[in-house]
Amino acid sequence: MQFLLLLPLLASTGLASAAVFGSPVTHVKRDSWGGSVSLGPTKSTIINAVTTLIPGTAPSTQNGELFLWPGMSNGTGDLVQTTLESWPDNSWCGATTGQWCVRASVFGYFGQLDGTASPVSGTDKVRIEYNLESDGQTWKQTVTNAETGALLSTYSRASGPYMTGYGTGTECDNSCTGTIAPQQYLDTTITLASADTTFGSTISTAQSATYSGLESSEGGKVWKIATINILSMS
Numbered sequence: 001m002q003f004l005l006l007l008p009l010l011a012s013t014g015l016a017s018a019a020v021f022g023s024p025v026t027h028v029k030r031d032s033w034g035g036s037v038s039l040g041p042t043k044s045t046i047i048n049a050v051t052t053l054i055p056g057t058a059p060s061t062q063n064g065e066l067f068l069w070p071g072m073s074n075g076t077g078d079l080v081q082t083t084l085e086s087w088p089d090n091s092w093c094g095a096t097t098g099q100w101c102v103r104a105s106v107f108g109y110f111g112q113l114d115g116t117a118s119p120v121s122g123t124d125k126v127r128i129e130y131n132l133e134s135d136g137q138t139w140k141q142t143v144t145n146a147e148t149g150a151l152l153s154t155y156s157r158a159s160g161p162y163m164t165g166y167g168t169g170t171e172c173d174n175s176c177t178g179t180i181a182p183q184q185y186l187d188t189t190i191t192l193a194s195a196d197t198t199f200g201s202t203i204s205t206a207q208s209a210t211y212s213g214l215e216s217s218e219g220g221k222v223w224k225i226a227t228i229n230i231l232s233m234s
């Protein structure tokens with residue numbers, strides 16, 4: 001997963017994701033991207049972000065590597081990104097055909113750091129929460145099955161208090177077999193340290209992704225997107 005620096009670029013530039021995702025000039029040609037919805041940078045900072053991903057069935061065979069992730073960054077620091085992963089052999093997490101492996105993870109100058117992984121099915125509701133802990137430095141990722149509450153993965157790292165961008169990614173590396181089903185992200189809620197009434201206007205989409213129900217509360221401190229829909233790549 002060495003090509004995941006795209007979201008930081010996106011967050012730092014605040015450009016439409018189409019402009020960035022559509023021009024992977026910093027990446028090898030065989031990598032490609034599916035649909036995405038992202039927000040940022042905020043004039044404030046993010047202190048909590050939660051979403052529930054219904055991943056759809058994973059490809060039954062995989063030629064490369066395919067990743068689904070909501071990511072959070074400030075453009076220069078760590079990328080906090082719980083990833084749903086499809087590898088040629090996904091048995092390393094206990095997945096069977098059509099299942100994903102999910103793990104909390106952080107990408108940065110050090111490479112990729114991961115929590116333990118669990119298998120998830122296409123219809124599972126995977127709740128992914130990023131929370132800035134009370135020390136003001138540590139981001140705790142908590143991944144659970146939204147229906148059963150079962151813990152799927154967790155990871156904590158002191159990535160700092162200056163997170164400004166959040167977005168989804170569908171990342172296809174090494175001539176991957178693309179998604180065979182759409183993805184849905186439900187009730188995505190981003191809480192800022194202080195109100196930023198303009199955060200909603202930074203939203204952008206790529207590759208025909210759509211969203212509905214973007215609204216803020218607490219004067220622009222809490223931002224919610226009811227539904228994000230990402231099209232299947234095939």
Ligand SMILES: *[C@@H]1O[C@H](CO)[C@@H](O)[C@H](O)[C@H]1NC(C)=O
Nearest residue numbers: 074075076077159160161162
């Ligand atoms: C991003 O966060 C890191 C860690 O807190 C910090 O060192 C860096 O200055 C931040 N970058 C921006 C652009 O705010």
